[in-house]
Amino acid sequence: MKKPTLARPVLLDVQDITRLYGPAKGCEAIDFQLHAGEVLGIVGESGSGKSTLLRVLAGLEAPDAGRVIYRRSYNEPEVARTDFHEPEAARTGTGNNEVGGDPKENAESELDLYAIGEARRRALLRLEWGLVHQNPRDGLRMGVSAGANIGERLMAQGQRHYGRLRATGQDWMHQVELDPGRIDDAPRTFSGGMQQRLQIARTLVTRPRLVFMDEPTGGLDVSVQARLLDMLRTLVRQLGLSVVLVTHDLAVARLLAHRLMVMRGGRVVETGLTDQILDDPQHAYTQLLVSSVLTP
């Protein structure tokens, strides 16, 4: 048999990121690379700096030092990521030019997240990346309909055809196991688990290359959590997503992440394959963290 091709291009190159609000508050000297198709889990207790790091990575908060480099075209045909239940308009949308700036930079295919201007960064977040907040209220517009929530990012990409937007909305509600018949209902009439699934539909509808998730199952009942975890696993596989996932829950990390980064006091103490971190932890803190988990 032939040797498998295991190399994956780097999608996100995080170089020496520091963002401190005070001594040991925030994150410090973080270096890592996210490869295409990877799910990277960032685990640690509250106060470990993992959420600060995610905010910096996701373009929401400039670091004190360091760079976040996004390598955008990695030999993947553009069509491959937009052929998923999507009307023609999304494929032919002019959105990408808005992010790309001049064509020369496009060819170089590297974007320094905090060196590009605010407008281009916002466009990037809207068009190529996705962010799933722990609290769906932070990611949804609670006053407008479920359908409008899902359609918003598509409209930002240039889609205007009402019928198509609505069809895509219903399609995605089905995809995340929401009743498409409730497309005109406002999210505030949904349960917490339904709101979270709607937020995921709203984020993934544009087929982002890179998705950031902050404790996506955090505030949910255990039974709802299990259902959501399975859904996320399926979507990650079907859409070939690359994900940075922040969680304090090692069981969630085990189910979703290929690779883990353990943080404590703003710094990374250990990185490795998920099974290695959980089954063969090296660092004293990781050993403590893993051995402290309750198993029913």
Place this chain on the structure above:
Amino acid sequence: MRFETGVSPARSLPRLTVDGLHKRFLLHGQGGIEIDVMRDLSLTLDAGECLVLAGRSGIGKSTLLKMLHGDYRIDRGHIRLHFEDGELDLETLPAYAWHGLRRDVIGYVSQFLRVVPRVAAVDVVMEPLLARGADEHDARQRAEMLLARLNLPERLWRLPPGTFSGGEQQRVNIARGFIGEHPLLLLDEPTASLDAANRDVVIALIGEAKARGTAMLGIFHDEDVRQRVADRLLPLDGSLGRLPTGQNVQESL
């Protein structure tokens, strides 16, 4: 030992070589004690061969399988996979490359099923095929065929295996492990909680895998099963077992 008849040319090629493997655990929470669990373990495994790990019970035979599967880190020594067009050294493989390797090359039937809540047995079984982009209908058919062969009642196929008996979970696990037809398969007591009829099914599955050229490394406590599947035994009493560090290995033998 029993040897398969009809040796194919593929059988003579080594698929895996392990050279001078060591494993030591450092337990920070217990005063920083270090425990040597593996010393200088070497082996060669050919395509189409089933090598059975032999040694006292509780000696830590699973440790070797876990190192080959990337669950445990490789402290010292070499694990090398051989392909027609080159080799792959696992001790230097970057972490991001492992999930592709597990998807396409190294399969693992662990002792216990790690249950994903809410996922139906048939979906658990077909997942390795879907991960490779297989057609969902075909994958489901393959999964159902394997579950039927392993005599799992059809009424259980659509249920999550969390509430199944040990033997039922084990059969779901076996189906999931064999469905991907990985070229290297690690078997950690796949027949432990099975009745005689299902043991025979697993033995048949192992035989078919050999015929495909699958290289297998297994732990089997059942003497009868071991006799029927093993092409060779690898004695491990000398290289496995817990030793505090610093002790002379020779003295302990």
